[in-house]
Amino acid sequence: MIAIRLLRDGAVVREAIVDRLPATLGRGPQCDFVLADPSVSRLHARLERDAEGRLVLVDVGSVNGLHAGPTRVSQLSVDATVHCRLGAAEIEIEKVSDDATVEVRPELWHRYEQRRSLGHHALYLGLGVLGFALRQVLDPGFWSPWQRSRASELVGSLVGALVLLPVLAFLLFVALKAAGRPVRVADTLRALARLAWLMPLWFLLVTAADYALGAGAQATATALITWAVALGAIVHAATLRRPGRRRGFALAWAAAVTALWAGGQLATAMGQRRMGVPQNDYAVRPPLGGFTGRATDLDRYLERVRARSSEAAAAVEEVRRSQDGG
């Protein structure tokens, strides 16, 4: 069985199934698939099997021709799904399998469920706002005695999140819609609510890494965790309502964005190095219970400082030589 579909602006407007070959396409009423477009000839093309038994679409002497993309062709082989143009009419031809029906489990139905009630929106928004609030409450600065207006601070940021989340969700919705994605605002809102929970998660992971690894490795650990979380966020946004068969593409896209970002970070770090910007790390984390985390001994620490001083001495030796030379 072969499905022939008439498209308008990429969307299917009519479909016909043919099971006998050859089948004709054209404006004439005797054709198997009639196209009421003035640019289409009365008998325009024929769908048939060639000498080797492959399915082909053949131009049968039409005025405006058969087009695959921008090029005019006399015939076109139909392997899987084919998009082409007869004159100005856009069609899609697809071989339809008559295999046994695929069973869809009821829980998968929810994935394809498009309409959600206002209650769902409210729930997603509430979850997102809660993520924001949790991040704020986890911050030691929030509990600092210098923090005088804790309640108003919290309410302020909650109201901010309440405004920010729907606005961001709408923008993401518009962006994805423009990319041809079948999303709804509820989808983007739910995605953002999940991303909001990444903030407290990130904070907890970084704090835990600091205690587990010691402050020396903390900068590296923080960077790695930040990267993992950011990558997760990007992939999540990229795969939002993507039909399953395009997942590879979404991952590649996320990887490309990440690579671009990594390049930017690397360039910044190198520029800072060249300008002599110190890698300041004064952060002191609050103790978890009575636990102050892993610590090295002073001799080992001083040995690391000594190694750095040798590096600096070697670097200035080069500067000195170049000055003497110049």
Add this chain to the structure above:
Amino acid sequence: MLLRRLVFSALTALLPHSLGAQEARQATDRTYDRIKPSVLTIQVHSGDAEARGSLGSGYVVSEDGRVVTNYHVVGAFVDEPGRYSVRARTGGLEHPARLLTFDLVNDLAVLQVDGLKAPPLALARDVPPLGSAIVSFGNPQGLGLSLIEGIFNGFAEKGFVDRMLLSMPLNAGMSGGPILNQRAEVVGTNVSVMWLQNSLSFGVPVSKLLALLEAPPLELTRDALRQETHRQLLALEQDAVSRVIAPLASGGDGARTTVGPAELFRPPGLFDCWNNVQVFKDEGITKTSYGCNLQFTPSAESLGPVGSVELLVEHFGSTRAGRWGFYGALSEHPGSHHGVEPRDPRNGVLSAPECVADRVRAGSLTWKIHTCLNAFVKHPGLFNFDLVATSVSQPDAAVFVGLHLRGFGFASFASASRGLLTGIRLGESR
């Protein structure tokens, strides 16, 4: 021009009031006439327009034309002898001057000026009595030879090198001029003015000059002068290690000083120390600070920021905040957590900062230590070290330590930081 004349007449009008006795007035007049030809203006000129010149004063100390001035006046020449030349000016005549020796620690230099017809000034054999009147000569701002009267107050009690403490307003350009007693003998050399103070100045005692006058003349090549600068800086570091770093590292006489409930070994008496307590009542936080600093060398631009030690210990105690909130308070009120400045490694003075941060056990406490260091381009083996350590050991008390060494080797830093950190004990704060 008119303004300048007005200022001058205002100054001369003021002088008789400040002098008082008529006899002193006459004595000063005589001194002025006698000394004037022996005081010179020392200028450092550069061949090219880009390099900066400098201006100071100097005075004749021998029949064969040896002239004393400050190291920092001729520092640019010592640094780049090929680029600069030194000249001495007196009575409208200009003579070329040749550097003989210098002492950068005491900020002295000896020049040879040929063709001078000025009588040498006599050097005093003994220290003038405390409170005695002295006069100082020099060429302030290059405007003309000037005399300033003042009082000798003895020697500054703090600090690494001996400095005469003078009640007189020295000005820029008077550096290197003579300080004379009432018999018109040289008792010292002008060196500096106390920063941001109105009329407190410092002089180098003449005793420091005697040894320098005996020293053989230096070879005037860049390498030889650089080697001599390096030798003096290393000798200074050695001296600093034995007088400052070693006592700091070993706890000296074992005496301790307190910073709130924390205590540490008392730094050697050379240090200029201060302390301060701030109570934040509403927040339930008490901040106690204890800081010390010590400057070693004159601030000569050609040397770069060499030669000082600064330490700061701060204790934060909390009575009200919870454990979590107390650390939040620390990050908002970080005390000694001043950052290390970015440093372009291409500027030719210091390398870019290299930093090491880690959590470290030292003594009875656990610290988060952040150390940055820069190497001096012109002084091999010498570095600037900036250490900031924070103790995270108690839920209601924190200790910050800042240690800043300028122009030291790694060994000095290691023993100073080890002594300071292991010497700190934290008492019960609640």
